Amino acid sequence: MASRRKKSTDPTESLDLLLDTITNTFGGIVFIAILIVILLKKQDLPTDLAQPSVSTQAAVEREVLGLETTKQQLTSSLQSARTNFEQFVSDDLSSSLFQIAELENEKSRLIQSKQKSRQEINKSVSQSAELQTKLDSFKQQQSKLSLAIKKGELSLEKELETRTTTGTLPRERTTFKSSMIMIVKEGELFQFETRDGAILPGVNWTNFKETSLATCDIYWSTKNLSLSAKIGTGIPLSNAKKLDDLFSKFQPNRYFISIAIWGDSFKEFRLLKKSLVSQGFEYKLILRNPGERVSIGSSSQVPSVQ
16 A cells, blocks of 8 residues: 655645556556466366366456456556656746746846945945035135135225225326216216217216205306216116227217216226226326215316326
């Protein structure tokens, strides 16, 4: 008898049970046939019975033929079962083994990729730390530089203010050119006169308005006019293009610019001076403190310029 096996869901073990059953059956039949032959040889048959009868012989032959047929059937079944088993093992098991090998290779590749990624992450973290250190250092340097620039600007503004209010103006020289009067106030340039060829100069009412003598910027004695600039209608001194466009309308060999400037615009005058010098104009500065006005009228003196 075949030994008892534990229950399992593996299809190969089910085939093993089938093979055991077929083999045991075939073995039992062969054992029975051998036992019959041995028993027949050991029987003490009478002399008259030594030769079997025709019916007995036919029965034995039929039995032997049946045994042979059963043997062939069992052999065929065994061979078929063996072929099916070998085919099952050959196809499914080989495919499973191949898949297992592929999975192992993929696992190894993933482990290597994981290790490489971890190394790159560690490297990136290290570089990030270095960059953060450099950035902090740069911010500190930028802060120090900004502070130094601010101190320099304050120092420069103080120096410009000191030089503007206490410094000595450039030496003047005489000229026979016609004067073009302009004033600078609150960071704007205002053209006082309008000139167009032979037409006599007149007040530029676009930039000026008539006010009282106590509050005016310019007093025109010959016409008894008290005028003040219209703040917001002038040309900003920061707009170099508009300044250049204004001065391009006049000829530097015919006119010089008389500029009345108040203390609130001393700092911006350097922008105006740059435009004047670049176009070849001579100029005359008329410095005024807050509350002071400029008086203009007929004069027999030869003007002087810088």
